[in-house]
Amino acid sequence: DTGVSQNPRHKITKRGQNVTFRCDPISEHNRLYWYRQTLGQGPEFLTYFQNEAQLEKSRLLSDRFSAERPKGSFSTLEIQRTEQGDSAMYLCASSFWYNEQFFGPGTRLTVL
Amino acid sequence: AQSVTQLDSQVPVFEEAPVELRCNYSSSVSVYLFWYVQYPNQGLQLLLKYLSGSTLVKGINGFEAEFNKSQTSFHLRKPSVHISDTAEYFCAVTTNTGTASKLTFGTGTRLQVTL
Numbered sequence: 001d002t003g004v005s006q007n008p009r010h011k012i013t014k015r016g017q018n019v020t021f022r023c024d025p026i027s028e029h030n031r032l033y034w035y036r037q038t039l040g041q042g043p044e045f046l047t048y049f050q051n052e053a054q055l056e057k058s059r060l061l062s063d064r065f066s067a068e069r070p071k072g073s074f075s076t077l078e079i080q081r082t083e084q085g086d087s088a089m090y091l092c093a094s095s096f097w098y099n100e101q102f103f104g105p106g107t108r109l110t111v112l
Numbered sequence: 113a114q115s116v117t118q119l120d121s122q123v124p125v126f127e128e129a130p131v132e133l134r135c136n137y138s139s140s141v142s143v144y145l146f147w148y149v150q151y152p153n154q155g156l157q158l159l160l161k162y163l164s165g166s167t168l169v170k171g172i173n174g175f176e177a178e179f180n181k182s183q184t185s186f187h188l189r190k191p192s193v194h195i196s197d198t199a200e201y202f203c204a205v206t207t208n209t210g211t212a213s214k215l216t217f218g219t220g221t222r223l224q225v226t227l
Contacts (some may be wrong), residue, residue, distance in 0.1 A: 032169070033214065042116075042202050042217030044157070056214065091155060098213045100146070103155035 004104035006092050012110045013082055020078045021107045025094030032075050033101060034067060038061065039091040049075060082111045114139035114205050116222030116224040118218035127195055133188040135222045145186040146215065147177055156202065162186060173197070192227055198225045 003072040005024045013019050025032050030051050035043035046065070047057045051072035061067075064082075079086055089108050093101040119134045136141060144163050148156040158172025167179040177188045186203060200222050204215040 031213070040219070042219050043215070045214040045216070048214055095213065100158055101215065102163060103157070105155045
């Protein structure tokens with residue numbers, strides 16, 4: 001088991017473009033979480049999945065953000081019409097039910 | 113809703129000295145508490161967790177933390193730090209009710225260890 005992986009590790013885009021990030025959780029984990037971390041802050045919860053069902057979304061997740069987890073395996077997080085305020089580290093974590101969450105290395109997004 | 117306060121944004125300390133990183137939480141229900149460490153350009157690694165039972169929990173790399181319900185605190189301690197402990201440390205809380213186990217994090221404490 002290689003842990004949680006995220007791709008790409010870094011993404012630079014121009015304002016107004018769409019971006020998509022991918023997260024591959026630990027294989028036996030049924031829960032998958034997305035967090036956003038801005039400079040000097042702790043991670044903030046965005047959304048989570050239990051298997052393929054998206055069960056909770058934060059009010060931070062505007063309608064420009066969409067997340068999917070088809071077949072309950074990997075997940076994607078898409079941001080449409082990016083804004084400079086979207087620049088952040090996007091972290092993915094997975095867990096088996098209520099057990100501890102294991103975090104991936106994150107995807108750092110820079111919006112120019 | 114729960115919240116976490118990490119009172120110190122930065123803690124400078126000399127190598128081999130003891131250190132305490134403070135964490136206070138607020139919640140109207142029972143909580144689970146965690147400390148994570150983040151090295152530059154990396155994700156978060158779990159140091160230790162309190163779920164129930166003994167209020168003194170031991171984690172990796174010689175760290176320990178004590179859950180104090182009356183003071184709503186979960187301070188992290190290490191008796192002797194190393195240069196390699198330089199990193200950002202985050203305290204986090206989740207509740208044991210409902211279907212979600214999302215974590216609420218503090219703003220972090222930067223531990224800077226010098227010779």
